[in-house]
Every structure is written in C-alpha cells, then in structure tokens.
Amino acid sequence: MIRFAHVFKDYPKGAALKNVSLHVAKGEFVFLTGHSGAGKSTILKLMQGALQPTSGQVRISGFNIAELGPAEIPRLRRRLGIVFQDFRLLDDRTAEENIAFALEVTGARADSIPARVMRVLTQVGLAAKAHAYPQELSGGEQQRVALARALVNDPAIVLADEPTGNLDERATRGVFQLIREINASGTCVVMATHDLDLVKQTTYRTIELREGAVVFDSGLDETAGEPV
Amino acid sequence: MRLLLREALLSFRRAPLLSALSITTIGFSLYAVGLFALVAVNLRAALHTVEQRVEVVAYLLSGTPPETIALASQDITAFPEVQRVTFVSEDEALKRARAELVEFRDAYRDLSVNPLPASLEIQMKEGFRDGAHVAAVATRLQGYGFVDDVRYGREWIEKLDRLRNIAGLVGLTIGLAFAAVAVVIIGVTIRITVLQRAREIAVMRLVGATNGFIRGPFLLEGALKGLLGGGVALLLSYGTFLLFRGQSELATSGIVFLDPQHLLLGILFGVAIGLGGSLVSVGRHLRNV
Numbered sequence: 001m002i003r004f005a006h007v008f009k010d011y012p013k014g015a016a017l018k019n020v021s022l023h024v025a026k027g028e029f030v031f032l033t034g035h036s037g038a039g040k041s042t043i044l045k046l047m048q049g050a051l052q053p054t055s056g057q058v059r060i061s062g063f064n065i066a067e068l069g070p071a072e073i074p075r076l077r078r079r080l081g082i083v084f085q086d087f088r089l090l091d092d093r094t095a096e097e098n099i100a101f102a103l104e105v106t107g108a109r110a111d112s113i114p115a116r117v118m119r120v121l122t123q124v125g126l127a128a129k130a131h132a133y134p135q136e137l138s139g140g141e142q143q144r145v146a147l148a149r150a151l152v153n154d155p156a157i158v159l160a161d162e163p164t165g166n167l168d169e170r171a172t173r174g175v176f177q178l179i180r181e182i183n184a185s186g187t188c189v190v191m192a193t194h195d196l197d198l199v200k201q202t203t204y205r206t207i208e209l210r211e212g213a214v215v216f217d218s219g220l221d222e223t224a225g226e227p228v
Numbered sequence: 229m230r231l232l233l234r235e236a237l238l239s240f241r242r243a244p245l246l247s248a249l250s251i252t253t254i255g256f257s258l259y260a261v262g263l264f265a266l267v268a269v270n271l272r273a274a275l276h277t278v279e280q281r282v283e284v285v286a287y288l289l290s291g292t293p294p295e296t297i298a299l300a301s302q303d304i305t306a307f308p309e310v311q312r313v314t315f316v317s318e319d320e321a322l323k324r325a326r327a328e329l330v331e332f333r334d335a336y337r338d339l340s341v342n343p344l345p346a347s348l349e350i351q352m353k354e355g356f357r358d359g360a361h362v363a364a365v366a367t368r369l370q371g372y373g374f375v376d377d378v379r380y381g382r383e384w385i386e387k388l389d390r391l392r393n394i395a396g397l398v399g400l401t402i403g404l405a406f407a408a409v410a411v412v413i414i415g416v417t418i419r420i421t422v423l424q425r426a427r428e429i430a431v432m433r434l435v436g437a438t439n440g441f442i443r444g445p446f447l448l449e450g451a452l453k454g455l456l457g458g459g460v461a462l463l464l465s466y467g468t469f470l471l472f473r474g475q476s477e478l479a480t481s482g483i484v485f486l487d488p489q490h491l492l493l494g495i496l497f498g499v500a501i502g503l504g505g506s507l508v509s510v511g512r513h514l515r516n517v
Contacts, residue, residue, distance in 0.1 A: 070439065071438070073394070073433075073436075074436040074438045074439075075436070076436070077434065077435060077436030078435075078436035080436075081235070082434055088427070088430065088434065089431075090427065090428055090431060092242050101431070101432075101435075102431075102435040104231050104443055105231075105442075106435060106436050106437055107441070109302035110230075110231075113297055123303060153435070153436070173488060193365050
C-alpha cells in the first residue's frame with residue numbers, strides 16, 4: 001500500500017529525512033512518533049504528493065511520487081483522506097457544506113451528494129449538527145467534520161497529521177476512537193502524533209523518527225530486521 | 229457548470245464589500261482610460277474638422293479656354309491624392325469676395341473690370357492632408373501652362389502636421405501608461421480576492437480537485453468583475469460626457485462620445501484583465517500550495 005525505499009529529503013536549511021525505508025500494508029494502522037522536526041510531517045507530505053523525495057522511492061496506492069505529474073496529484077488525493085491538527089474547514093460553510101464541497105469539487109454526481117454526506121456525518125456522530133458552522137462546533141466536533149470530509153470519497157488510506165494536537169483529553173479520546181473505527185472497517189491509517197499516552201493505549205505498530213531517521217519500528221521482526 | 233457559476237457568485241455574496249471594492253477599483257481604473265480615450269477621440273475629431281479645410285488653390289491665367297480647364301480638371305481629379313476639384317470662375321470669385329469680405333464690400337462694388345482670377349480649388353483625400361502630399365500636388369499643378377500661381381498655406385499645414393504628430397505620440401504614451409496603471413491596479417485587486425480565498429484553494433487541492441476545476445470559479449469571477457467594472461466605467465464616462473456637453477461653450481463645438489466599437493473594446497479590455505489577473509494569481513497559488 002505504502003512503500004518508502006531509501007528516501008532522502010533535503011530542505012534548503014538541511015536534511016529532513018535520511019535514508020528512510022518502510023512498508024505499510026493494506027488495512028494497517030501505523031503511528032509516526034517523534035519530536036517536532038523529526039520528519040513526521042515530511043513523511044506525510046511525501047505520501048500525499050505535496051513534496052517530492054530528493055532521492056529514493058516513495059510508492060503509495062500504485063503511484064510513484066517521484067514521477068507524479070501535476071495531473072496525477074488530484075487522482076492520488078482522491079484515494080486519500082487527509083486530516084490536520086488545525087481541521088482546515090471553511091468557516092463560511094456549514095458542516096454539511098464542507099463535506100459536500102469535497103464531493104462537488106471532485107466531480108461527484110450532484111444527486112448522490114446529500115446521501116453520501118449524511119452517511120459520513122452519521123458515521124462520525126454529527127448528523128444532528130449538519131447545519132452548524134465550524135465556529136458553532138467544539139474542537140472535537142470540528143475534527144469529526146474534517147474526518148467525515150476525509151472519508152466521504154471512500155479513501156483506501158487516511159493520513160492524519162497530529163489530529164488530536166488541538167484537542168482536550170475528552171475530545172482526543174473521541175476522535176481517536178473514531179479513527180480506530182475507521183481502521184477497523186479496513187482503511188489503512190497513518191497517524192503522526194507526539195501524544196505517547198495515545199500510543200501506549202494500543203498495540204498498533206509504531207515508527208519512531210529522530211532527526212529524519214527511523215530509530216524504532218515495532219513492526220520489524222527484530223531478529224531478522226525485515227518488515228513483517 | 230452549475231457549480232462553477234454557483235461558486236463564482238457565492239464569492240460575491242460571501243465577501244460583498246471586497247467584491248464591491250474590486251468592481252469599483254476596476255471601474256475607476258477603466259474610467260481613467262475611458263476619460264483619456266474620450267479626450268483623444270474628441271481631439272482627433274477636432275483635428276479632422278480642421279484637416280477638411282486643407283485645400284490647394286491653383287489660380288489660372290485669364291483667357292484660358294474652358295475646354296482646357298475642363299480637361300485639366302478631369303486630369304487632376306484622377307490624382308490619387310485628390311478628392312474633388314471645383315472650378316471657380318472669375319465672376320464667381322467676385323461674388324464670393326463680395327459676400328465674404330464684408331469690410332471690402334465698397335471697394336468691390338464699383339469695379340468696372342473684375343481683378344480676380346479664375347481658379348481650381350482642389351480638396352485632398354483623407355490621409356493625404358499633410359505637408360508632403362499637398363506640396364507634391366502643388367508642384368504638379370505648377371506644371372500646367374495655364375496655371376499662374378498655386379497657394380496652399382504651407383506654414384499652416386506644417387503646423388497642423390506637427391500638432392498631429394505630437395497629439396499622436398502623446399496620446400499613445402499617455403494611453404499606454406493609463407492602460408498599464410489600470411492593469412496593475414486591477415491585477416492587485418484580483419490578487420487580494422484570491423488571497424482571501426487561499427484556504428478554499430488549499431482545501432480543494434487537498435481533496436483532489438484538479439487545477440482546471442480550481443481555476444474555473446476564479447476565472448469566471450474575475451471576468452464578471454471585469455465586465456461589471458467595465459460597465460461602471462462606461463456609466464461614469466457617459467455621465468462625464470453629458471456633463472461636459474451640458475456646458476454651453478462646448479455644446480456648440482459638438483463633442484462626441486466613444487463609438488460602440490471603442491466601448492466594446494473597453495469592456496472587453498476589462499474582462500481580459502479580470503481573466504488574466506485571475507489566471508496569474510490563481511496559478512501562483514496552485515504552484516505554492
């Protein structure tokens with residue numbers, strides 16, 4: 001599903017990734033952990049085609065990022081659901097309209113949109129707040145709307161960059177539970193976080209980064225040093 | 229298509245102040261261009277009126293046979309520069325002098341012999357009413373044996389030439405400068421609109437909208453604003469025109485408004501800047517996000 005092979009990424013101010021190799025299987029849940037600047041966001045940006053590797057190969061859902069043309073980026077993004085710490089909702093549209101927007105701008109059939117929007121709103125438990133604007137929702141609710149928007153195109157992979165970074169403990173639990181449910185239904189999830197409590201609660205695979213290099217991967221068979 | 233229109237119109241509804249501001253800015257920028265065009269068109273019309281009076285007069289020796297004059301007239305009419313040749317007989321010349329030169333009426337009244345020569349008045353075609361062409365025709369006329377003298381007000385025509393050249397050059401420079409300023413101001417205005425919606429563009433990119441799809445509403449919005457701005461400029465220019473025409477002194481000199489082609493051109497200019505500005509601004513964003 002996702003494969004990094006000897007990936008290096010340099011920014012003008014220095015190296016962000018140094019020889020990162022990893023493989024994420026279909027339906028897997030993977031935590032990316034590490035301090036700020038360790039390279040978590042760079043990995044997620046490479047996965048969504050927002051960055052190109054300096055060297056090495058990044059393959060995701062059948063796309064080779066190094067060879068990705070401008071016309072292919074939208075095709076890749078439609079197979080991904082992406083959520084961020086800051087939700088990235090449009091303030092002048094209701095929850096329902098924010099989700100519908102993702103379908104409209106990707107050319108979904110107009111008559112199919114209301115039902116699909118209601119389905120994901122129900123899935124994230126916000127059907128009753130379909131007509132609320134983001135500023136009328138709590139942080140946790142806003143992140144649920146963002147998750148619903150990420151899910152509405154039935155993505156094979158969900159990329160989450162610190163999705164609970166702006167939330168209090170209770171909202172964090174709710175959103176994390178929702179992400180686990182999404183994974184349980186077969187969607188591959190890659191979630192960057194530095195909330196170690198969250199990581200410890202589960203037995204999901206954890207990849208730890210330090211200064212751009214993978215320093216720990218719980219998914220590796222430690223005796224053989226190969227991916228499971 | 230419906231979505232495209234909805235998104236473009238939505239931005240007017242969501243940011244009415246910014247939209248109104250950008251339409252007004254476009255309107256006033258184009259108004260400045262329009263005002264300048266109005267002045268230029270009227271200046272050219274005034275010059276044209278003066279130019280129509282450019283003529284060459286060939287005074288004929290007395291006793292020239294009418295057949296010779298008639299043949300020569302035909303000949304001269306065939307010159308490429310010449311529009312019309314009018315024969316003025318000695319009697320007609322005297323009649324005109326009596327009518328036009330009122331202060332000499334007494335002197336002309338009791339003449340026993342007519343002192344005025346017959347003449348051929350030659351009107352030049354449009355495009356040939358300048359010093360060089362007039363002088364060329366005058367030289368050719370002097371070649372006829374029965375032509376006594378040729379007059380065409382050399383200094384006056386040369387002044388007219390100079391005025392025309394200066395007006396053309398100044399007009400072109402100022403016109404281009406005005407247009408350039410309009411392009412810059414409108415470009416900045418549209419850039420602000422795009423920046424205001426940067427978040428929306430980012431979200432569209434995130435969920436996999438194609439670049440063409442993202443551009444669509446912005447292009448339509450830019451074109452609409454250009455169109456509306458062009459309309460505002462048209463109204464302002466027409467208002468100014470009416471105001472000037474209302475002034476009594478100007479009313480008699482007959483100032484003219486821009487003709488429909490120019491108006492259409494102006495509005496298309498607005499639409500083109502709106503479209504171009506949006507294309508550049510959004511394009512920059514699509515590369516950055």
